[in-house]
C-alpha cells in the first residue's frame with residue numbers, strides 16, 4: 001500500500017513514498033536486496049570518514065538469531081516487529097579510531113547511514129521501520145557488543161502488508177494519514193521562531 005507524503009513542495013519519490021509500517025507481509029526480503037541496503041549505508045557520509053556504524057542482522061528464516069534480536073526490542077515493538085522479514089540493530093562506535101577521543105557525531109552518522117539504507121530500501125519497494133525502543137544492555141549481552149560500542153536503534157525491514165489482512169489496531173495505524181509540522185514552524189531566519197520568507 002502507499003502512504004505517500006502530502007508534500008507542500010516537490011520531493012523525490014523515494015522520500016515521498018517512505019513510511020514506517022506496523023504490518024508486514026510474510027514475504028522474505030531477497031538477500032540481494034539486503035546486501036544492497038548495507039552497501040548503501042556503507043557509502044553514507046561520516047565525520048572524518050570514521051564510519052561509526054556497525055550492524056547486527058537477522059532474517060526471519062534464521063529463527064535463533066531472529067528471536068535473539070527480537071528479544072532486544074521493548075515489548076511494544078516486539079509485538080509488531082516479529083512479523084518483519086529482517087531485523088537490524090544499529091550499533092555506534094563511540095570513540096574515534098583516529099585518536100580514541102569521543103566521537104561527538106557518531107549518533108548523527110548512524111542516523112544518516114540509516115536514512116541512506118532506508119532510501120535504498122524504498123527504491124526497492126521495501127519498508128524500514130526504525131525503533132528507539134530497544135534494550136541495549138540485552139543486545140550487548142546476547143551478541144557480545146564490546147566496550148566502546150553501543151546499540152542505538154533497531155530497524156524492521158520487509159514488505160508492507162495489505163492493510164485488509166491486518167487486525168483492527170494495526171490497520172488503523174497503517175492507514176492513518178501521515179502528519180508533519182509546517183516548514184514555517186521549522187525553518188527560521190534572523191531570529192529563533194521567525195519563519196524564513198522562503199517557507200512562509
Ligand SMILES: Cc1cc2nc3c(=O)[nH]c(=O)nc-3n(C[C@H](O)[C@H](O)[C@H](O)COP(=O)(O)O)c2cc1C
Pocket residue numbers: 018019020021077129130131132133134153178
Ligand atoms: C530514531 C527513530 C526511532 C523510532 N522509534 C520507534 C519505536 O521505538 N517504535 C515505533 O513504533 N516507531 C518508532 N519510530 C517510528 C516513528 O514513530 C515514525 O517514523 C514517525 O511516526 C513518522 O512516521 P513515518 O515514518 O511513517 O513518516 C522511530 C523512528 C525513528 C526515526
